[in-house]
Amino acid sequence: MSKFPKIKSTTVCAIKHNGQVAIGADGQATLGNTVAKSNVKKIRKLQDGKIVTGFAGSTADAFTLLERMDEKLNSYGGNMKRAAIELAKDWRMDRYLRRLEAMLIVADKDEILVVSGTGDVLEPDNDIAVIGSGSMYAQSAALALKKHASQLSAEEMVRESLNIAADICIYTNHNLVVEKVD
Numbered sequence: 529m530s531k532f533p534k535i536k537s538t539t540v541c542a543i544k545h546n547g548q549v550a551i552g553a554d555g556q557a558t559l560g561n562t563v564a565k566s567n568v569k570k571i572r573k574l575q576d577g578k579i580v581t582g583f584a585g586s587t588a589d590a591f592t593l594l595e596r597m598d599e600k601l602n603s604y605g606g607n608m609k610r611a612a613i614e615l616a617k618d619w620r621m622d623r624y625l626r627r628l629e630a631m632l633i634v635a636d637k638d639e640i641l642v643v644s645g646t647g648d649v650l651e652p653d654n655d656i657a658v659i660g661s662g663s664m665y666a667q668s669a670a671l672a673l674k675k676h677a678s679q680l681s682a683e684e685m686v687r688e689s690l691n692i693a694a695d696i697c698i699y700t701n702h703n704l705v706v707e708k709v710d
Contacts, residue, residue, distance in 0.1 A: 537558035537700075538570055538584045539661060539665070539690060539700040540570060540582035540583065540584050540660050540663075541553070541657070541670060541689045542686065543670055543685045543689070544640055545682040546678075548681055550682040550707065550709070551571060551581075551582050551640075551706070551707055552571065552582070552687060552707065553690070554570075554700045554703060555567040555704070556701040556703070568587070569705055570582055570583050570584070571706075571707050573707065575601055578710060579608055579634060580635050580636075580707050581633065584661070585631055593615070593619070593630055593632055593643075596615055596618065597615050600612075609639070609649070612634055616643050616647050616648060619647070629645075630645075631644050631645075631659045635657075640656075654670075655674075656670045656671065656674070660700070661700060662693035666690055666693040669689040669692040669693065670685055670686075670689040673685045682708070690704050
């Protein structure tokens with residue numbers, strides 16, 4: 529264990545709704561109990577925008593995982609599910625990767641997956657995936673929006689869910705990046 533706190537904390541939300549998929553995150557990075565940076569971009573496009581990822585947890589660890597995910601996508605011809613499964617296997621088994629403290633949401637136009645270091649590749653219920661410190665707030669908001677505001681687009685639902693989480697969670701801010709999956 530390092531005596532220095534890690535840079536982490538965020539909220540990431542992905543929603544599939546009416547044939548659209550959107551993913552977004554706030555921009556806050558926290559060092560211990562201090563805001564270290566307020567405009568971190570935690571959403572990345574891979575495979576020429578066909579796959580969009582979001583990360584939560586230790587920033588350096590997440591970048592390592594994003595690089596590995598991109599490598600797996602290239603190895604498996606852009607097959608997101610296969611790449612995510614192979615990444616999760618490596619993450620769980622590899623001595624170096626096993627120590628990484630981050631989570632990923634990966635999404636294409638058809639599905640959303642949550643990938644964790646325990647070897648899990650989860651297809652979320654209700655076409656809503658959330659990770660990070662404000663995840664339960666964003667999930668609650670997203671569930672309510674899907675049920676009671678179905679006229680909204682996936683992008684609008686993600687944005688509003690993250691704004692609600694930012695109003696409640698001290699580790700989430702209103703500097704949002706939201707991307708639609710092409």
